[in-house]
Amino acid sequence: MKNILQTYFVLFVTVCLVIIYMYYSLSATEEELKKNMQGIFIEQSKGFTNNIDDLIHKELGGKNLYETLQKDKNLRDKLESSLYIIANNSFKYVYILYKDKYGDYRYLLDGSHNERGEFNQIFTTTNEKWDKVYKQQKSDIIEQKVVDTLWVTYLQPIVTNKKTDAIIVIDFSLVLKKELSIATQNIKSVFVYLLIAIGFLLLILIYQLAIYSKTKMDSYTDALTQTYNRLYLRKFIEKENLEKYQIIMIDIDYFKDVNDQYGHAVGDFILSKIASTINKEIRSDDVLVRYGGEEFILFTKKKSKVTKVIDIAQRIRKSIEQSCFVYDNHKIYITVSIGVTLDIKEHKTIHQAIKYADEMLYIAKETGRNKVIYDITQKSE
Amino acid sequence: MKKLILFLLCVNTILMSSNSTIEQKIYAKTLHELFKDKQQIEVWCDDKEKIDMIAKIPHIKITDFIETANILIIFHSFNISQDKIIFVGTYNLLKHYKENAIGGFFWQKGRPNILFLKDNLKKYDLNVSQDLEQYVKQAL
Numbered sequence: 133m134k135n136i137l138q139t140y141f142v143l144f145v146t147v148c149l150v151i152i153y154m155y156y157s158l159s160a161t162e163e164e165l166k167k168n169m170q171g172i173f174i175e176q177s178k179g180f181t182n183n184i185d186d187l188i189h190k191e192l193g194g195k196n197l198y199e200t201l202q203k204d205k206n207l208r209d210k211l212e213s214s215l216y217i218i219a220n221n222s223f224k225y226v227y228i229l230y231k232d233k234y235g236d237y238r239y240l241l242d243g244s245h246n247e248r249g250e251f252n253q254i255f256t257t258t259n260e261k262w263d264k265v266y267k268q269q270k271s272d273i274i275e276q277k278v279v280d281t282l283w284v285t286y287l288q289p290i291v292t293n294k295k296t297d298a299i300i301v302i303d304f305s306l307v308l309k310k311e312l313s314i315a316t317q318n319i320k321s322v323f324v325y326l327l328i329a330i331g332f333l334l335l336i337l338i339y340q341l342a343i344y345s346k347t348k349m350d351s352y353t354d355a356l357t358q359t360y361n362r363l364y365l366r367k368f369i370e371k372e373n374l375e376k377y378q379i380i381m382i383d384i385d386y387f388k389d390v391n392d393q394y395g396h397a398v399g400d401f402i403l404s405k406i407a408s409t410i411n412k413e414i415r416s417d418d419v420l421v422r423y424g425g426e427e428f429i430l431f432t433k434k435k436s437k438v439t440k441v442i443d444i445a446q447r448i449r450k451s452i453e454q455s456c457f458v459y460d461n462h463k464i465y466i467t468v469s470i471g472v473t474l475d476i477k478e479h480k481t482i483h484q485a486i487k488y489a490d491e492m493l494y495i496a497k498e499t500g501r502n503k504v505i506y507d508i509t510q511k512s513e
Numbered sequence: 514m515k516k517l518i519l520f521l522l523c524v525n526t527i528l529m530s531s532n533s534t535i536e537q538k539i540y541a542k543t544l545h546e547l548f549k550d551k552q553q554i555e556v557w558c559d560d561k562e563k564i565d566m567i568a569k570i571p572h573i574k575i576t577d578f579i580e581t582a583n584i585l586i587i588f589h590s591f592n593i594s595q596d597k598i599i600f601v602g603t604y605n606l607l608k609h610y611k612e613n614a615i616g617g618f619f620w621q622k623g624r625p626n627i628l629f630l631k632d633n634l635k636k637y638d639l640n641v642s643q644d645l646e647q648y649v650k651q652a653l
Contacts, residue, residue, distance in 0.1 A: 225622045234651045256626045281623040
């Protein structure tokens with residue numbers, strides 16, 4: 133049973149770990165995919181911005197960008213149309229900003245399909261990367277944190293005669309990233325549901341095991357005395373190495389008289405009290421079995437000194453002898469006779485060892501009761 | 514350094530918030546900065562939705578009367594003629610009220626845009642804190 137439980141436990145833990153591993157692998161894959169998509173966006177943006185840069189330089193032919201566009205609305209419209217073609221659901225906003233004499237960014241051109249900025253309209257930003265791109269004349273990206281509709285912003289300077297005229301800006305929409313998250317979220321949910329299902333199954337298993345253990349314990353327990361019963365004794369004999377035990381057989385003296393004088397209810401009361409008195413005198417790893425009507429068999433772990441078991445038997449006998457059992461104002465005094473098998477190994481089988489203890493018990497009964505007998509020679513004493 | 518940490522904390526809080534919370538926080542900060550000495554700031558606004566949001570800001574009282582308001586927050590009206598402090602919610606309104614609008618806050622390209630006009634702040638003898646200084650612009 134223990135091995136089966138261990139196997140189940142290892143199996144459950146392994147399955148759970150595999151699911152958790154797969155869940156996190158999927159998250160890592162999702163991140164990797166997002167990174168790749170971002171890379172693709174940047175590459176495409178580079179292509180677009182290079183084309184825009186070429187187009188502007190071609191149209192302006194070395195003239196000042198701001199001044200030319202300020203004067204020529206037709207050129208603005210023409211260039212904005214070019215930017216408009218690039219903008220779509222993924223490349224959400226495509227626009228060009230310049231820096232005025234106060235260091236503020238303002239729109240030169242805006243090809244976005246919506247939320248268009250006017251020519252010369254101020255564009256407030258506090259991100260230092262804009263200035264960095266302007267100054268270092270190198271393209272860069274900004275990962276958007278504040279804006280919940282944008283993912284990444286690509287910035288590329290327009291440089292004429294080593295002077296930065298403006299920045300071409302492409303805002304990449306968050307839609308694709310969100311769609312990717314939604315797609316992987318569904319798979320992730322499957323893993324979560326699997327974990328929940330396994331957890332639920334585990335709970336059912338634990339509950340079933342608890343019921344099984346209780347039923348098993350009940351089937352091995354004598355309902356009256358709460359000691360083990362003969363069914364358990366059979367299992368115990370089958371599975372245990374009994375050579376490490378010594379046997380004490382205990383029988384209540386004149387128990388029939390108790391039943392006759394006080395009734396069976398008192399008899400049951402005495403049996404349960406005797407069992408609890410014996411239990412108080414033994415250790416938790418000793419095994420006490422109700423062997424018959426008023427007979428108990430105790431398997432006690434062998435001590436280094438084999439005769440120690442006689443002390444235990446005497447202690448049990450004395451403890452019962454000194455107890456006063458009270459039932460309905462009746463004070464009842466009980467004694468027990470005890471037979472002991474000192475060494476099971478001296479007997480061919482366990483059944484013979486038990487029989488020997490029973491024979492010693494018989495001698496104890498024969499020779500006056502309320503005594504402990506462990507050797508046949510004690511009979512003559 | 515302390516101010517920088519406070520500002521970063523403020524920015525961080527703003528980053529974690531939804532757009533409407535960001536907007537409310539920006540209005541709260543702007544109004545409290547502009548009217549530091551006032552226990553209660555009377556605000557007139559022409560947008561029902563924004564009134565609900567602004568009314569939740571501590572020390573703000575919404576008024577129905579332009580005359581008694583300390584500041585007008587305008588989202589739609591192009592016909593306000595009173596010489597009052599105006600704060601606008603669109604770029605077009607900012608252009609329209611460039612003579613007496615002290616600034617505006619609006620969303621463009623998914624980004625929150627806030628700006629103050631230096632000359633008009635000066636006109637009404639208003640100051641903004643160092644945190645908002647970067648949004649003060651010389652010209653529209």
